Amino acid sequence: MSVSKHPLFTALAICVALAGCSRETPVTFTSSEAVTKLPDQLQVDLRAALAEHAGSHATPKLLGNEDVDAATLRRGQLVYHERCVQCHGDSGDGNGPVAASMYPRPRDYRKGIFKFTSTPYGARPMRTDLIRTVNRGIQGTSMPAFRLLPEEDIAAVVDYVLSLTRRGELESQLVELVDFEEAVDPELVKDECVPAVIQKWVDAEGSEVSPLTSQPVFTAEHVTRGREAFLSEQLGCKKCHGEDGRGQTKDNLAGNLKDTWGHVTRAADLTGGFLHGGQRPLDIYLRIHNGVNGTPMPGFANALRDDPDKIWDLVAYVMHVTNARRSGERPLPGPISPYVPTASAESGGDAEASPEAAE
Ligand code: HEC
Ligand code: HEC
Structure with missing residues (x-):
């Protein structure tokens, strides 16, 4: 049967x-x-x-x-x-x-x-x-x-x-x-x-965005320049994402940010290891260039029109930050104190993840 x-x-x-x-x-x-x-x-x-x-x-x-x-x-x-x-x-x-x-x-x-x-x-x-x-x-x-x-x-x-x-x-x-x-x-x-x-x-x-310049082979210099741009007053990334990229800012913690749909939102924790918009360099490029619709994340296409390679520097830095935990570096628990550049940071190293910082 x-x-x-x-x-x-x-x-x-x-x-x-x-x-x-x-x-x-x-x-x-x-x-x-x-x-x-x-x-x-x-x-x-x-x-x-x-x-x-x-x-x-x-x-x-x-x-x-x-x-x-x-x-x-x-x-x-x-x-x-x-x-x-x-x-x-x-x-x-x-x-x-x-x-x-x-x-x-x-x-x-x-x-x-x-x-x-x-x-x-x-x-x-x-x-x-x-x-x-x-x-x-x-x-x-x-x-x-x-x-x-x-x-x-x-x-x-x-x-x-x-x-x-x-x-x-x-x-x-x-x-x-x-x-x-x-x-x-x-x-x-x-x-x-x-x-x-x-x-x-x-x-x-008909409006797909292509990168303004082609993707470089990322080096430590890209990361260092990206960090500088990230921390600059001109771009203001740190105002929302925090100096360390974890999004532990006053507004985020207080739930002050709202999205288009009326829900409380916060700037992304870039250190989490999982970028919502995708992990490829191009995905990160598009997030920075185009912004994230419906959220406070602005697009930087205009701000960086005259310096398009800086977008790739920022991509390199975001990738560095997001991959830090995966490569075994431990960020500090809890809100983080203001960013203090150290010798290793200046040379493109890993200031947040130095052994002292992890304790
Ligand atoms: C006004 C606040 C604000 C500023 C300024 C800002 N961001 Fe954001 N950013 C956000 C928010 C909010 C999100 C989360 C969007 C969402 O809901 O997915 C975000 C998301 C992102 C993402 C996507 C993360 C993911 O999970 O895919 C990247 C990358 C990013 N920001 C990088 C930057 C960089 C680099 C700068 C500076 C050039 C910057 N942001 C400036 C608020 C901000
Ligand atoms: C367990 C819950 C869950 C299920 C099941 C689910 N989704 Fe989602 N979906 C979400 C959440 C949460 C978001 C918002 C993520 C964000 O804002 O970053 C989302 C966002 C989306 C988006 C928006 C992407 C953008 O760019 O804004 C689309 C499209 C989508 N889902 C389609 C689907 C489809 C199609 C299915 C079924 C085949 C599905 N989802 C099943 C939870 C779910």
Whole structure:
């Protein structure tokens, strides 16, 4: 008797199949808070316009890319419900059942803002940025890597994430329209709100940032120059990251910094060994050049326009700092006293990690 004919197996298969359909109420998208505050009739009209252009949970649609077919979005939705929804939520609002206790919080896609992009500060990401993030995860946060999923599943789930994202953006546009017009005029929706959402995505696809100068072979001199730049008043990295890069500054410790999504945030601990935006020199370059959207981390493209090699110096220094623990150096516990240059620091050595400092 083959395994598949075994009665126990059949019973099991039926149970699994039934469990799959046991969800009592069909999933629907929840509206943003701004929508729920509108008068009832406007809410109804707004939701209808939103469904027409950006789809519903039952019939998802990718606004701006009508060539992405229903089967792909369905597949993406299945993957999303299996692997993403517990953190990112049915509507992509970042409010899944396990999200509340996380730092950083899972992304609320609905603003269209993503942190780890290869596009200039303030721009939408490229589709390939999201594919890369889903593949390799965001190290040092709860966002897992999904590189073991089939490539088609990753592509499909990214399309689905994009559909939730643009739906959220259109929802905000419609709220603005209603605030202004006190009605949902279908012509204005089609001619103004929808293009306002799509255009930013079109612009992003053509705006990939390439380094201004080519990546050098890093030496101790790059690290020393990078440290100087990091500690300089001109760039002010230390104001947020601390002199030692651990982010133990007053603002960080007091929780004074907020991100675009309204959550408390802090400057990255660059010594943690896991850079959220990726560990490659190019990843670090892009973080410094482009900044991190939605957070206080500014882009330094303008500040360093006349001295582009300094970005690579900073990359060398960040890599040095982030790898220090891995190579067995122990940073001091607790907040750190002001930076005092020592002889070894001047020669490109490891001031924070000298044996005295580690005790
Ligand atoms: C265990 C929780 C968890 C799961 C499961 C999860 N994520 Fe995330 N995700 C996060 C967190 C936390 C962040 C925010 C990290 C940050 O801000 O640095 C995030 C961020 C993201 C981002 C934003 C990247 C950027 O550049 O801003 C995307 C896109 C994303 N996740 C997609 C997915 C997809 C697709 C899935 C399922 C295949 C998924 N996530 C599953 C927790 C999760
Ligand atoms: C106004 C505060 C501020 C300043 C100034 C600042 N940063 Fe940041 N930086 C941040 C914050 C906040 C983050 C974390 C973003 C996030 O949520 O992932 C960050 C993230 C980073 C990252 C990415 C870390 C990762 O995990 O991938 C790098 C690299 C970085 N900063 C380097 C620098 C350098 C170099 C300078 C100076 C040229 C600098 N920062 C100046 C606030 C700042």
